[in-house]
Amino acid sequence: MDHLTLPSATVRSGRLRFTDPDGAARALALGAFSLAVPDGLDVTPGLDFCRSFHLPSRGPEDRRRGHREHGHPRSKLGYEDRPDQVEQLQLESFLWDDYLPADVAALLRRMKDLTLDTLHGVFDAAGVPEHDRDLVTGGARQDTGLCYTTVNHYRSDLTGRAGIVEHSDSGFITVICTDQPGYEILHEGRWLPVHQPPGHFTVNLGDAFRVLTVKTPRPVTAVYHRVPELHPEPPATDRSSFTVYMGPRYDMMLYQYDTDGVLLPYQGFRDFSVEKAKDLGYAFHSRIEAAHR
């Protein structure tokens, strides 16, 4: 089967740079690219946490395990047993220190800084002016937008279902770290496995970016992606991945440039997300939908 190699980029001194001259344009058109893991950033605590969060708790102080039962009362997201192979823990960044092991929270904070630098680099590439970015992101730079992690465990003992069903991410950007292949994107009508080079994250661009730029000269694709049913051969273990996501808050509007480049409100992000979940035939986060009624 064909593989797709994504354009690659690096963040140095806070600035996103693509390796090839056409890298930025390809990344916007694909809605995805590879991003080098910065020197000295150890992703092991995150991957280890993917392998433990779902196991039974060993006591009230145990943050590495017990997240299936935890409840996460301060989160609007929390644990979800999806109909796919994947089970997910999703936590907003302001809860990382309270709910996660210290080494995992520290890693996620560094990835969050990297995600923010990367987001601004993509805004540059897409021609989104600096002075509009606080409005459209709800203040990502001031930490008043929505940032959360998703921790994914692909349960290979579950059969007859996708790893994660095909979808686009809803926000601006998602940075993904994984330990094995499986990520695929829909490219020119075909599902292609993506070659993820060692030492790289994969970056997805999402619906908020697509809506914002669809009528501009450099429209951004919200990449359609999935993980198929996986049954890794021993000694390989269940696939792990974790992500840092940034998007609008659910109480915000999505924005769109019109053909004259004027920025206009498009639709409330919560309504957009609920409609999208219905179209895709999956349940939206019950705590966020409930806040809406």
Ligand SMILES: O=C(O)CCC(=O)C(=O)O
């Ligand atoms: O595990 C992956 O590679 C992708 C995960 C994903 O698409 C997500 O968490 O939204």
Ligand SMILES: [Fe+2]
């Ligand atoms: Fe995704």
